[in-house]
Amino acid sequence: MVPILQMQTTWLAPGWHPGLSHKGLVLSDIVAAVLSQDLDVHDPITSDKAGLSFVRRAFLPRAIGLGTGFLCVAVVLWERQSPIWLWALLVAFSYGWPLLAYWMALRSRSPYVIERRQVLFDSLMGGFWIASIGFNVLPTVMMLSMLAMNNTAAGGVRFVLRGMAMQALGMVVSVLLLGFSFTPQISQQILYACLPMLVIHPLTIGLVLYRLAIQLGQHKRTLSELSRTDSLTGLFNRRYWSEQASLVFDDCRARGQAASLALIDVDHFKSSNDRYGHIAGDEVLREVGRCIQRNLRLTDIAGRYGGDEFCVLLPDTESGEALAVLERLREEITSLAFSQAEGLSVSLSIGIAGFHTGLEDAQAWLKRADEALYRAKELGRNRVVAAAG
Known part of the structure; x- marks a missing residue:
């Protein structure tokens, strides 16, 4: 120039x-x-x-x-x-x-x-x-x-x-x-x-x-x-879902509304993952995530809690009604077929906890659902258990 x-x-x-x-x-x-x-x-x-x-x-x-x-x-x-x-x-x-x-x-x-x-x-x-x-x-x-x-x-x-x-x-x-x-x-x-x-x-x-x-x-x-979505399943990630759980908990406490929280575990996922491989394991998690989305209502909030665990918030829902919703989900999961793992059958163990005013915070609410999930596994898995009270 x-x-x-x-x-x-x-x-x-x-x-x-x-x-x-x-x-x-x-x-x-x-x-x-x-x-x-x-x-x-x-x-x-x-x-x-x-x-x-x-x-x-x-x-x-x-x-x-x-x-x-x-x-x-x-x-x-x-x-x-x-x-x-x-x-x-x-x-x-x-x-x-x-x-x-x-x-x-x-x-x-x-x-x-x-x-x-x-x-x-x-x-x-x-x-x-x-x-x-x-x-x-x-x-x-x-x-x-x-x-x-x-x-x-x-x-x-x-x-x-x-x-x-x-x-x-x-x-x-x-x-x-x-x-x-x-x-x-x-x-x-x-x-x-x-x-x-x-x-x-x-x-x-x-x-x-x-x-x-x-x-x-x-x-x-x-x-x-x-920032709020789990890349594998398309559900909310743990951080965002936990934030929503705290908001729902505070709303229930302030307004006296009902709500239920559920923890979902894929039965024997680790052994299936070891047997069929990680690609098949990812397919299982994706299909379970899609099935959860199909079976929940627009007001429900589903997320992946980590590994093979999922979590669901059901606002304005008593634990009995939540049990019926999640029982339908459990039944549909058993009929899923997987292209990467022929012959694999998947089942879910689900623990539900309804909100009540005696809970200290959202973590205490989550702990009750986790205890119900543990009870479902103790009873032989592939079932939905609601926490007492």
Whole structure:
């Protein structure tokens, strides 16, 4: 990039002399220093997926911003009777650069890093055009605002400062090529030419941010789901289920409502797992989890407590009614067939404890259900036992 600028200055800059090549070399060193201060390519945010998403988000604001910004600059260049090479550069930058930047970032091994550097190049060229139009007030303010928004979105306050440094470098390059001029006056033509950018670019930024907010909301919901779900069975995990048990317990104590808690154990799971293998064992747990979901009501809360143990909360349910619900579950489990373990028959031992005001907390409630489960195993397994009282 910089050698091309140096080549142009040898025949375009008024009053050119060889000493300017030294200034060009200094500028190239500064540009390289600013561009080299980028993110660690091993940072999770710079991963291919995150980088490509960033590149795609940046394309539309860049394309529309430069496309409408072309009018702002073109009117001033027309009034200043600027040279043809400057017009050619403006057209190439406004309509060719967005496509080229998008293509280069997509082909890069580090799209996030490359896109950030291209945002800095946008700032460099923004400074170049600001000085090239003689710092005309309205286009200058609009370009600086657009660049500030883009730089803030790309990397926050520190990145804005780096963008400002690149803008200053761009201004220096323009002054070296074209000489310094200051014409802040705004004609009616300039005002009209700036209106499309003034209206369309903020709408574009708003659209991009809206889409990003939708995506973030979806990701947040997905992460929330993953944080409370057991990946193998699809039921709630132990942590989330325990939180719900405490909430149900507190609600029962405060309102005097009935509720039941059940602990479920897959009979002889360890020996079946040893005999048929872990893949078959996982299939058993998945199918038991699905069967639990099919047989429970919408208000019931089922989870995997750990290993081959499951847990169920049945709000507004007396232990007798809960026993009938879980008896149906136990009967259906015995009819399950497994593709990874032909001939395997599975049964459940289930312990139920109803809520009563004498319980100290949810852990005491859980302990009563565990005692009932232990009693079911003592009686020969494959049965449902409710705690006394």
